[in-house]
Amino acid sequence: MDEDAGSMKRIFSCGAGGIVTKSIGLQSREGYPNPTLVELECGLLNAMGLPNPGIKEFGDEIRQLKAAKIPVIGSIFGSDSKEFVELGKQMQNYGADALELNMSCPHAKGYGLEIGSDPRLVKEITSAVKTSTSIPIFVKISPNLQNIAEVAKSAEDGNADGIVAINSVKAMKIDLELKMPVLSNKVGGYSGKAIKPIGVRCVYEVAQHVDIPIIGVGGISTGNDVIEYMMAGASAVQIGSGIYYRGIDIFKTVCDELEQWMNDNGHKDASRLIGVAHQ
Amino acid sequence: MNYPYISKIVDTKTEAENIETILFNYSKKTIPGQFFMIWIPGVDEIPMSVSYIDKETKGITFRDVGKATNALFNLKKGDRIGIRGPYGNGFKIEGKHILFVGGGTGIAMLAPAIEETLDKKIQVTTIIGVKTKSEVFFEERLKNKGIELHVSTDDGSQGYKGFASDFASDLLKKQDFTSVISCGPELMMKNLLDVCKNIPYQASLERFMKCAIGICGQCCIGEGIRVCKEGPVLDGTTLKNIKEFGIYKRDAAGCKVKF
Numbered sequence: 001m002d003e004d005a006g007s008m009k010r011i012f013s014c015g016a017g018g019i020v021t022k023s024i025g026l027q028s029r030e031g032y033p034n035p036t037l038v039e040l041e042c043g044l045l046n047a048m049g050l051p052n053p054g055i056k057e058f059g060d061e062i063r064q065l066k067a068a069k070i071p072v073i074g075s076i077f078g079s080d081s082k083e084f085v086e087l088g089k090q091m092q093n094y095g096a097d098a099l100e101l102n103m104s105c106p107h108a109k110g111y112g113l114e115i116g117s118d119p120r121l122v123k124e125i126t127s128a129v130k131t132s133t134s135i136p137i138f139v140k141i142s143p144n145l146q147n148i149a150e151v152a153k154s155a156e157d158g159n160a161d162g163i164v165a166i167n168s169v170k171a172m173k174i175d176l177e178l179k180m181p182v183l184s185n186k187v188g189g190y191s192g193k194a195i196k197p198i199g200v201r202c203v204y205e206v207a208q209h210v211d212i213p214i215i216g217v218g219g220i221s222t223g224n225d226v227i228e229y230m231m232a233g234a235s236a237v238q239i240g241s242g243i244y245y246r247g248i249d250i251f252k253t254v255c256d257e258l259e260q261w262m263n264d265n266g267h268k269d270a271s272r273l274i275g276v277a278h279q
Numbered sequence: 280m281n282y283p284y285i286s287k288i289v290d291t292k293t294e295a296e297n298i299e300t301i302l303f304n305y306s307k308k309t310i311p312g313q314f315f316m317i318w319i320p321g322v323d324e325i326p327m328s329v330s331y332i333d334k335e336t337k338g339i340t341f342r343d344v345g346k347a348t349n350a351l352f353n354l355k356k357g358d359r360i361g362i363r364g365p366y367g368n369g370f371k372i373e374g375k376h377i378l379f380v381g382g383g384t385g386i387a388m389l390a391p392a393i394e395e396t397l398d399k400k401i402q403v404t405t406i407i408g409v410k411t412k413s414e415v416f417f418e419e420r421l422k423n424k425g426i427e428l429h430v431s432t433d434d435g436s437q438g439y440k441g442f443a444s445d446f447a448s449d450l451l452k453k454q455d456f457t458s459v460i461s462c463g464p465e466l467m468m469k470n471l472l473d474v475c476k477n478i479p480y481q482a483s484l485e486r487f488m489k490c491a492i493g494i495c496g497q498c499c500i501g502e503g504i505r506v507c508k509e510g511p512v513l514d515g516t517t518l519k520n521i522k523e524f525g526i527y528k529r530d531a532a533g534c535k536v537k538f
Contacts, residue, residue, distance in 0.1 A: 003497060006504075035318055
C-alpha cells in the first residue's frame with residue numbers, strides 16, 4: 001500500500017502519522033515474476049524485487065501527497081553513493097520530508113543488503129547523501145548481519161539522523177509437493193509476527209551503540225508490540241505486514257491500544273518508555 | 280492460509296480459436312466474479328476469474344496472450360498448478376432484469392454469474408461482444424437457458440455490427456433493466472458506465488496483481504481502492520470517482536500505461 005499517492009492517502013486516513021514510500025530507484029523496475037508473496041505459518045514471505053516506476057515518474061505521487069499535507073518519508077535504493085545522492089536530491093525536490101536509505105533489501109542483487117553489510121560503504125553513502133540534502137535521513141538496516149551494531153554505528157558516523165531496524169529476514173519456503181521454492185526468486189524476506197523478537201533484539205542492540213533515534217519495524221501488529229519496541233529503544237515504529245493481519249485500520253487500532261496500555265499502567269508520557277529495558 | 284494449494288488439472292477444453300478452459304480440483308466456496316491466483320510452477324502466478332463453479336471443481340477460461348497464459352494453454356489433464364483464493368468480492372446479483380455485457384474474454388467470468396442469476400429466477404439479457412465471429416465462445420453454454428442472447432462483432436461477421444457498448448446503449452433505450460453487469464476491455468466498461476446513467480452498474484476490473492491479499496499496493500486505483508480486495512467488481516458510484524478508470528492502468532513497475 002505504498003505504491004501510489006491514492007493508496008498512501010488512504011493509509012494516512014487510517015491513522016498513520018506518516019508514510020514511507022516503496023523504495024524508489026533511478027530507473028523503473030518490474031521486480032521479480034510472481035509468485036512474489038506467500039503466507040506461511042507465522043508470517044509473510046516476499047521477494048517483490050524492488051519494483052518501482054523510477055524516480056522521475058514517482059515525483060507526481062509525492063507531490064500529490066504533499067498537496068494533501070501528508071508527511072512523507074521517501075525510501076530510495078541505489079547501487080552506490082552517486083545513485084543514492086541523485087535519488088535523495090530528487091526526493092527532496094519533490095517535497096519529501098525525510099529520506100530512508102534502503103540498505104537492507106535481502107533479495108536484490110547489487111542493492112540493499114549487498115551494500116548495507118559493508119560498514120565502510122554505509123558510512124560513505126550516508127555521509128554523501130547527508131551533505132547533499134537538507135532533510136533528515138534514516139538508514140534502514142538488515143537483521144541478516146553479524147555486525148548490526150557496527151553497521152548502525154557507521155550510519156551514525158555518516159551523520160544519519162536515525163536508524164530504521166529491521167528489514168525483512170532472509171528466508172525460503174520449499175513446496176513439498178512440487179519440491180521447489182515457491183518464490184520465483186527462491187529467496188525472499190520474511191516479515192510478520194515471526195520476526196518481531198528478532199526486530200526487538202536488533203533495536204535493543206543498536207540502541208546500545210548509537211545515540212540517534214531508532215525507528216522500530218518488524219512484526220508489529222498490536223499496541224503491546226509497539227510498547228515492546230519502544231522499551232528496546234525505538235522512538236517511532238513502522239507497520240507493513242500488520243495491514244494483512246489486522247486490516248487497513250490497524251494504524252488507528254494500534255494507537256488506541258497504545259493509549260489504553262498507557263492509561264492502564266499509569267504512564268502519561270510515552271517518550272519516557274523509550275529504552276527503559278536498558279536500565 | 281494464503282499459500283498455493285497444489286491441484287491437478289481434471290480436464291481441458293477448447294472454447295474457440297485461442298480460447299481454452301482448464302478445470303481443476305478445488306473445493307473452496309467461490310462465487311461468480313471472484314478470482315484465483317494461478318501458479319504455473321517455474322513460469323508465473325497470475326490472477327484469473329472463475330468461469331466454471333462446481334462443488335469440487337473450478338474452472339478458468341482464457342485467451343493465449345502472453346508467457347503465462349501460453350504455458351497454461353499447453354497444460355494437460357493431470358498436470359499440476361498452484362491455486363490461491365478465491366479472492367475479491369464477486370458480483371451482487373439482485374433485481375428483476377439484468378443486462379450482462381461481456382467484451383472479449385469478459386464473458387468467461389460473466390457466464391457463472393448469468394447462471395446464478397437464472398437460478399435466482401431473475402430475467403437475463405446478455406451481449407457477447409467480440410472483434411470477429413471466430414472469437415465467440417460460451418454461446419452454446421448460454422443459448423438454451425431461456426435468456427435473450429445477442430452477439431456483437433466489430434466487423435459484423437456475426438450479429439450486431441459494432442461495439443458491444445453501442446449495442447447495449449440501444450437496448451437500454453428500448454427496455455427496462457434493473458441493473459447492468461459487465462466485464463471486458465476497460466474502455467468498453469467506461470462507455471457502459473456513461474450510458475447507464477442512473478441504472479445500477481457493476482464492472483469487473485483487471486489490474487496487474489502481485490500479492491492479491493491487499494498489502495502490496497500493486498493493483499490500487501483511485502484513493503487506495505485495492506482491486507484484489509475491495510474489487511475486482513466495483514459499482515458505478517465508486518467508478519465515477521476513480522479518475523483513472525478508462526484512462527490508465529499500471530504495469531508491473533507501477534508506471535502508468537494508457538488504455
